[in-house]
Amino acid sequence: MDNLTLIAIKASLAGGKEILEVYNQDDFEVQLKSDDSPLTKADQLAHNAIMSFLESTGIPVLSEEGREMNFDERKAWSKLWIVDPLDGTKEFIKRNGEFTVNVALVENGVPVLGVIYVPVKKELYFSNKEIGSFKVERVGSTTSVPEDINVLMEAGEKLPVEDEDRSFTIVGSRSHMSKETEEFVSQLKEKHQDLEVLSKGSSLKICMVAEGSADVYPRFAPTMEWDTAAGQAIAMNAGFEMVRSDDNSSLVYNKEDLLNPWFIVRKQN
Numbered sequence: 001m002d003n004l005t006l007i008a009i010k011a012s013l014a015g016g017k018e019i020l021e022v023y024n025q026d027d028f029e030v031q032l033k034s035d036d037s038p039l040t041k042a043d044q045l046a047h048n049a050i051m052s053f054l055e056s057t058g059i060p061v062l063s064e065e066g067r068e069m070n071f072d073e074r075k076a077w078s079k080l081w082i083v084d085p086l087d088g089t090k091e092f093i094k095r096n097g098e099f100t101v102n103v104a105l106v107e108n109g110v111p112v113l114g115v116i117y118v119p120v121k122k123e124l125y126f127s128n129k130e131i132g133s134f135k136v137e138r139v140g141s142t143t144s145v146p147e148d149i150n151v152l153m154e155a156g157e158k159l160p161v162e163d164e165d166r167s168f169t170i171v172g173s174r175s176h177m178s179k180e181t182e183e184f185v186s187q188l189k190e191k192h193q194d195l196e197v198l199s200k201g202s203s204l205k206i207c208m209v210a211e212g213s214a215d216v217y218p219r220f221a222p223t224m225e226w227d228t229a230a231g232q233a234i235a236m237n238a239g240f241e242m243v244r245s246d247d248n249s250s251l252v253y254n255k256e257d258l259l260n261p262w263f264i265v266r267k268q269n
Contacts, residue, residue, distance in 0.1 A: 001113065001128045002149040004057060008081075008103040008115040009126055009152070010142045011053035015046035015085050015101040016119035017141065023092065023119070030093055040092065046085035046101060054081050059105070062254070064226045071256045079107050080254060084226035088202030097121065098201030104229035109252040114233025116203050125159075125207050125234050126152070133159040133238035135211055159238040160212030168192040171205045171214040173221065180220035180262075188216070206231030209265045210238040217265040220245065225258045231265075241268045 022028050022042035030040055047065035054061050062069055063083040074080070081103065086092060088099030097120035105113035105128075113128040122140045127133035131149065136156035139145070146152055170188060172181055189195050200208060206228065208214035232242045232251060242251055245262040248269075 001130050004059075004105060005113055005115070005126060005128050005131075006145065006147070006149055006152075007053055007057060008105065008113060009117075009124065010145055011050040012101040012103050012115045012117035012124070013139065013142045013145065014049040014053060016117045018042065018045035018049045019086055019092070019099070019101070020119050021045075023095070040086070040089060042092065043086045043089060047083070050083055050085055050101070050103065054083070054103075057081075062226070062258075064224065074254055075256070077254060079105070082106055082111075082226050082229040082253060084203075084224075084230075087227055088204075091201035096201065098204055100202045100204060102203055102226065102230040104233050104253075106229060106253045109254055110250070111229045111233035111236070111253060114230035114237070116207055116230050116234060118204065124156075125210070127159075127234040127237040129233075129237055131237075133210055133234045135159060135161075135207075157211075159210050159234070160240075163212055166213075167194045167196040169196045169198060169208075169214040169216075171198045171200055171208045171217045173199065173201070173205065173219070178221045181218050184218045184220065203227065203231040206235050206242070206265050209240055210235040215266065218245070219260075219264070220262045223260045223263075225253050225255070225260060228260055228263070229253055235265055239268060240265060 019042045043065050060077050061081040065085050084102040087102045091098040101117040103115045104111045116125040122138050124136045124139040134156040205217045209217050235242050242265045
């Protein structure tokens with residue numbers, strides 16, 4: 001598991017390097033996918049860089065920017081990588097830095113390993129079910145990754161990092177705040193007089209709960225499996241839960257329909 005975690009970390013950093021090269025250009029072209037979501041050159045370059053690492057594992061890959069995988073083929077996969085080479089393309093286009101590279105390993109529908117890299121801040125979140133979840137700062141290239149996962153763990157902080165002095169904090173989407181989310185926030189305001197609502201892009205919202213800088217992330221708007229798999233692994237392995245809003249069951253992956261149900265990330269009840 002540790003070796004696969006190191007490969008996923010190197011893949012994420014390589015993807016992040018490609019993203020920053022486009023991000024730092026004066027101008028870049030934006031296209032629209034079939035669902036009208038934006039696509040940049042950085043998405044595809046990051047996908048190619050990530051694949052150059054993950055293909056060596058022999059484990060199949062489901063990526064937002066990869067070829068469409070038929071469920072008849074995917075349903076036989078008990079283990080697979082789920083990848084979003086550039087999560088938060090809208091934030092990338094806005095140049096606010098709130099975008100990530102997401103790489104997850106899923107076994108029998110459950111994310112067991114997750115890596116999220118924040119290229120602009122050079123922040124790395126990594127996790128597997130054996131070691132827990134960690135955050136390391138100032139990680140900039142694949143050459144800075146040691147061959148021993150323990151060295152990286154010692155360089156970082158184990159999640160969550162408790163912060164008792166802050167208000168009860170809800171984190172929500174910067175680009176997708178729905179009416180249902182606003183109603184959820186209103187209900188919590190009745191329970192918590194000292195309450196703060198923050199907005200973040202991409203999978204950073206899940207990371208905020210996992211690291212202890214937010215208490216809950218409600219998502220009552222569409223997401224896809226590659227948006228959440230890495231974050232779910234990091235949250236679960238840090239002692240949190242990511243559950244459906246309708247029945248409190250954990251999200252599962254490699255479904256026939258890759259659209260996620262509405263969900264909530266929070267402390268385990």
